Amino acid sequence: MRLYELSEIVDKKFSNGEQISENIINEIKNIVSEGGFTGMAQINPIAGNIEYNAKKIAKYIKYADSIGLDMVVFPELALMGYPIEDTIDRHPFIVEENMKWLKGLAKITKNTTALVGFVEPRDKKAEGKRFYNSVAILQGGKIQGIVRKSLLPTYSEFNDYRYIEPSPVVGLDGGLYNGVGITICEDCWNNKNFFEKNLYEKDPIDELHKAGAKLFVNCSASPTRAKKEQLKHNMLSFVSKSYKTPLIYVNQVGAIDNISFDGSSRMFDENGELIARAKSFEEQFLIVNPTKKIGKIYPLTKGLEKSLTEQKVFTLEYESDLERTYKTIVQGIRDYFNKCGFKRAVLGLSGGLDSTVCAVLLADAIGAENVFGVSMPSKLTSKESKSDAAELAHNLGINFTEASIKPMVDTTTECLNDLFKVVESKWDDRYKTSFTPDNIQARSRAMFLWGISNEFGSCIPIATSDKSELYMGYATINGDMSGGFAPIADVPKTKLFAFARWMNANREVKNAIPEAIILKKPGAELAIDPKTGKTLIAEDALMPYEFLDEIIWRIENKNEGYNDFLETEFVYEKKNNVSREQKIEWLDKFYRRMSTALYKWSILPPSVLVEARSINKSDYRQPITSGRINYKGVDVNHIDSALSL
Amino acid sequence: MRLYELSEIVDKKFSNGEQISENIINEIKNIVSEGGFTGMAQINPIAGNIEYNAKKIAKYIKYADSIGLDMVVFPELALMGYPIEDTIDRHPFIVEENMKWLKGLAKITKNTTALVGFVEPRDKKAEGKRFYNSVAILQGGKIQGIVRKSLLPTYSEFNDYRYIEPSPVVGLDGGLYNGVGITICEDCWNNKNFFEKNLYEKDPIDELHKAGAKLFVNCSASPTRAKKEQLKHNMLSFVSKSYKTPLIYVNQVGAIDNISFDGSSRMFDENGELIARAKSFEEQFLIVNPTKKIGKIYPLTKGLEKSLTEQKVFTLEYESDLERTYKTIVQGIRDYFNKCGFKRAVLGLSGGLDSTVCAVLLADAIGAENVFGVSMPSKLTSKESKSDAAELAHNLGINFTEASIKPMVDTTTECLNDLFKVVESKWDDRYKTSFTPDNIQARSRAMFLWGISNEFGSCIPIATSDKSELYMGYATINGDMSGGFAPIADVPKTKLFAFARWMNANREVKNAIPEAIILKKPGAELAIDPKTGKTLIAEDALMPYEFLDEIIWRIENKNEGYNDFLETEFVYEKKNNVSREQKIEWLDKFYRRMSTALYKWSILPPSVLVEARSINKSDYRQPITSGRINYKGVDVNHIDSALSL
Numbered sequence A, B: 001m002r003l004y005e006l007s008e009i010v011d012k013k014f015s016n017g018e019q020i021s022e023n024i025i026n027e028i029k030n031i032v033s034e035g036g037f038t039g040m041a042q043i044n045p046i047a048g049n050i051e052y053n054a055k056k057i058a059k060y061i062k063y064a065d066s067i068g069l070d071m072v073v074f075p076e077l078a079l080m081g082y083p084i085e086d087t088i089d090r091h092p093f094i095v096e097e098n099m100k101w102l103k104g105l106a107k108i109t110k111n112t113t114a115l116v117g118f119v120e121p122r123d124k125k126a127e128g129k130r131f132y133n134s135v136a137i138l139q140g141g142k143i144q145g146i147v148r149k150s151l152l153p154t155y156s157e158f159n160d161y162r163y164i165e166p167s168p169v170v171g172l173d174g175g176l177y178n179g180v181g182i183t184i185c186e187d188c189w190n191n192k193n194f195f196e197k198n199l200y201e202k203d204p205i206d207e208l209h210k211a212g213a214k215l216f217v218n219c220s221a222s223p224t225r226a227k228k229e230q231l232k233h234n235m236l237s238f239v240s241k242s243y244k245t246p247l248i249y250v251n252q253v254g255a256i257d258n259i260s261f262d263g264s265s266r267m268f269d270e271n272g273e274l275i276a277r278a279k280s281f282e283e284q285f286l287i288v289n290p291t292k293k294i295g296k297i298y299p300l301t302k303g304l305e306k307s308l309t310e311q312k313v314f315t316l317e318y319e320s321d322l323e324r325t326y327k328t329i330v331q332g333i334r335d336y337f338n339k340c341g342f343k344r345a346v347l348g349l350s351g352g353l354d355s356t357v358c359a360v361l362l363a364d365a366i367g368a369e370n371v372f373g374v375s376m377p378s379k380l381t382s383k384e385s386k387s388d389a390a391e392l393a394h395n396l397g398i399n400f401t402e403a404s405i406k407p408m409v410d411t412t413t414e415c416l417n418d419l420f421k422v423v424e425s426k427w428d429d430r431y432k433t434s435f436t437p438d439n440i441q442a443r444s445r446a447m448f449l450w451g452i453s454n455e456f457g458s459c460i461p462i463a464t465s466d467k468s469e470l471y472m473g474y475a476t477i478n479g480d481m482s483g484g485f486a487p488i489a490d491v492p493k494t495k496l497f498a499f500a501r502w503m504n505a506n507r508e509v510k511n512a513i514p515e516a517i518i519l520k521k522p523g524a525e526l527a528i529d530p531k532t533g534k535t536l537i538a539e540d541a542l543m544p545y546e547f548l549d550e551i552i553w554r555i556e557n558k559n560e561g562y563n564d565f566l567e568t569e570f571v572y573e574k575k576n577n578v579s580r581e582q583k584i585e586w587l588d589k590f591y592r593r594m595s596t597a598l599y600k601w602s603i604l605p606p607s608v609l610v611e612a613r614s615i616n617k618s619d620y621r622q623p624i625t626s627g628r629i630n631y632k633g634v635d636v637n638h639i640d641s642a643l644s645l
Helices: A002-016 A022-034 A050-067 A093-108 A204-210 A228-242 A319-340 A353-366 A383-396 A406-426 A436-455 A467-471 A493-506 A515-519 A545-558 A562-567 A571-575 A580-602 A636-644 B002-015 B022-034 B050-067 B093-108 B204-210 B228-242 B319-340 B353-366 B383-396 B406-426 B436-455 B467-471 B493-506 B515-519 B545-558 B562-567 B571-575 B580-602 B636-644
Strands: A038-042 A071-073 A113-121 A131-139 A142-148 A180-184 A215-220 A247-251 A253-256 A259-262 A266-268 A274-277 A284-288 A344-348 A371-375 A399-402 A459-461 B038-042 B071-073 B113-121 B131-139 B142-148 B180-184 B215-220 B247-251 B253-256 B259-262 B266-268 B274-277 B284-288 B344-348 B371-375 B399-402 B459-461
Touching: A002 A022, A002 A050, A002 A284, A022 A050, A038 A050, A038 A247, A050 A071, A050 A093, A050 A113, A050 B636, A071 A215, A093 A113, A093 A131, A093 A142, A093 B636, A113 A142, A113 A215, A131 A180, A142 A180, A180 A204, A215 A228, A228 A247, A228 A266, A253 A319, A259 A319, A274 A284, A319 A353, A319 A493, A344 A353, A344 A436, A353 A371, A353 A383, A353 A493, A353 A515, A371 A383, A371 A436, A371 B406, A383 A399, A383 A515, A399 B406, A406 A436, A406 B371, A406 B399, A406 B406, A406 B436, A436 A459, A436 B406, A436 B436, A467 A493, A467 A545, A467 A580, A493 A515, A493 A545, A545 A562, A545 A571, A545 A580, A562 A580, A636 B050, A636 B093, B002 B022, B002 B050, B002 B284, B022 B050, B038 B050, B038 B247, B050 B071, B050 B093, B050 B113, B050 B284, B071 B215, B093 B113, B093 B131, B093 B142, B113 B142, B113 B215, B131 B180, B142 B180, B180 B204, B215 B228, B228 B247, B228 B266, B253 B319, B259 B319, B274 B284, B319 B353, B319 B493, B344 B353, B344 B436, B353 B371, B353 B383, B353 B493, B353 B515, B371 B383, B371 B436, B383 B399, B383 B515, B406 B436, B436 B459, B467 B493, B467 B545, B467 B580, B493 B515, B493 B545, B545 B562, B545 B571, B545 B580, B562 B580
Parallel strands: A038 A071, A071 A113, A180 A215, A215 A247, A344 A371, A344 A459, A371 A399, B038 B071, B071 B113, B180 B215, B215 B247, B344 B371, B344 B459, B371 B399
Antiparallel strands: A038 A284, A113 A131, A131 A142, A247 A266, A253 A259, A266 A274, B038 B284, B113 B131, B131 B142, B247 B266, B253 B259, B266 B274
């Protein structure tokens, strides 16, 4: 359709910062002149950078007006960026600023109505929090009205109720604006017939339906998490269908810290049919007409599609979620670098899977020329590891060098041995065997990487730890878990294998990752197994990754616990003989290690949320001093005897 | 009074794990036999360690019953510990366990009514969150009723609404239990006549008064923060006075991660007069009689007293808050170590103020024999610094040694120089002057400390950064800001000077801190000032600490901003000539450095909240990518021209 051909040209020009020609504007204007068209402005804001966001919004408002749209809709808190967290509470000045810019935006509106998300200060003495999460209705040079968010998500990555007061009324003063029922994100997520369990009493959509809404508009900032998108699609479709009312859903795109928003804004008709869908992980201005059912459905990133059935059990079939995983992380890296003003990354290339996957993601996110891979072999590093790392770097086209950590390890070891002797003279409790030598290696490498970061402009080192190993605390503080950013901290190890293969098959340059890296058993090459005399393999120190990742998945997605695990069969057990003693040993080890890993989780660098649940502190918080929770539980007899003493 | 003499013996025996003799029990029983007595069980729980907490609760329930008390009251969530954060959401198993233990506790009750805080699971399909924050009324072997928290603090260190559903009714099913109006913590904090601004619509106390309450009981977990205690006292007194109803307030004591609870449980009579107050920062079982106005007022830690007037402006008069500061941090360290199972600490002793204060606090919290101070001089370390460090260690009686970092710095520098040459061949942007040499020193020291921690059992290294420097990001990643715990991360530098003097005057061993350390200008001794040829002083790199600390105080306590600072006089300006250009330079530097310090705040080790507001992530969260906020703001003309382009 001509409208979308032209719109794609416009999108391109916008993203290149070019002017849109009069011809194009006139042609689009002509197409939409019959009326009833709305622009879905799927933008990528910077949290707190109000001027940047306002200029972007202004650009789209003017464009919408120039082509004669009825309405242009922006995401939740478009002017401030979402989430802004406690910032507005501590620095209320920026809320005043966002009001000034909002008034400025109102002034430039003409015929087209613009829905712009902003932080609204409340009366200083009013009961409750100091702010509303609001959408302003701008038109004819004025703020025509304000809609406020009623339902405040306060769980996982959301903390709305920390600084936002829920609106007592829905929509515009409890009603509609020109027949449109306007809601903000979570306001749309409480349908009592769709959800088995609801989080709130109120259903704003239902109230707006009763007020006679002819169209629902929802301004959102809804992050991508595994398995969430199908739910979102089904829910939005259900809402529009059950109220026989078309629905326009405009979502934020881009990442803010750990949270990657996928965009994929949509329009459904009154039968719940999808009429339009914007691209995923890209800014886009998509024109739709809800009455005439005009729209275009752009392909969805795989993993976001509605056909993905809800996962009831753990499976190693990651294929369907890998494109989403890739785009989520690449956007997460790119936006973190861009928004913080970083340009370059340096990382250790061990020839192992974790650093390899990180290198590929970085090359794709910030450009191969901006990535420096450093192979830092120790005496335990195999020849294969070194050459695999070099081959990978070559295939990716990233900068590469080798730097021996041997002098540092030797000097440090020598210094420490002297020091340990002194300490030992005062303290007993010196370990017979310790992780000190392993950690010296990992920390020497981090010294190199942080050194480069200190010496060269706009460059940060990368923490390469993966989710499985972080769960087990199998990462060195000030070593491999240290960095300015941790790209794969929310990707479990078994998924990383599939992910590496997927990248080899789907990136423009095929098979950049040497097959040997994917086939190799993961191991940090930090220590020798005294039993075998060979380099210690991670699975020996921990447990089989397939088993480990299933525990993690079942805790995060099913809230299962020790006894559930003991009594049910794991996927790994279907293929391998695991004695009950062995299983108990692994489970005990898991809970013991997880409990002492809580501290490490608390100092984890910024990352990207990928899976449905995470240990990232923006998603999950547990007191470190709760490390002695008894996850096995006790029986009633134990309780009675413990309390009767 | 004899009752309290005996009670102190009992407290001592409880804390030593000794049996209470029949004689004492009988004598107390005799005193309280006239009836109407309540025990305030101010306990220190471990978050999630239900068995530990339950046994402690059982001990007090049995004791209360044995002496014939009417009632024994425990703090908020006594059985689970507060806060437990998202843990119960991810591991609902532990909520089931806490129910089992609660039933066990019910069984041991006889005549005395016990009020025990616990996490209550809700019906799986019920609307809202999965849990209530509840208090069980246990008596006669049964759970007689349940009271649920209505007002959920969700700001600063509180996140109740992340996992707790607010109760729609107050008290016991909207009413009283035997004439007693029971509330949980925040439920008591919403008096519309006391607070200028209220956070919630509902006032549970008012509702319970209307239901005819003869006594208010509040189960709390209320942390100590600067200037909060006077408010708490005045508020509780106001409530009891205005409703002409006595009030029993039982508070948790002890620290859970960053949060230090002061105890100081209280009883007020119906005139708002303080009748009883438990000790601060100690477990205690205090027996009171609200009807007969029997109680004992234990001295309050200085800084918690009600006479402390609310601070309206920044001042360097820290004296009144130093005892509270000391006890808050010492308890914070001790409980973190005890609850995590650590025994020993190792820290670098530079001869500077930060590491000195940390050493004193550690010696007092975990015992001098469990502290190892390591002086790690570089070529920039002065002789005085070395001898000051040794003298301090000697005075404190902690273990001490000197270990040169020179070999490590030399080797690292050499290795890095080779590496930098390679990187430079690919990347421009090498800094003319960089912080690399400074950081190598700081990181080498951390290598030593983490090495000791790896090699010796139950030992963690200490991060010595202070609040002023953390605000400015003036701390080295993987260097001085790295550690298992950061004792003074919430104490501003100007307060540390006063604090050091206070410790010299008030600790048992006087003047442990050499005067030279207090008099010395702070400086990291990491680099030479090229202008003077002398070691760089921190205030030259940053700005005068008095000025810096006032900015911080005004942001945190008054929510002021750049323009407020520019237009009003600082305390520092009253004493020193500061040109407007100089002031602007400092303010610009402050906001620039603070914005890039956000990442460092996100990886800060666990710490202790001390001041009214903090940058600790359990108290304050800001997106790292919001580093480009314009804190100066723009004028309307700028907005109009920016948006008209």
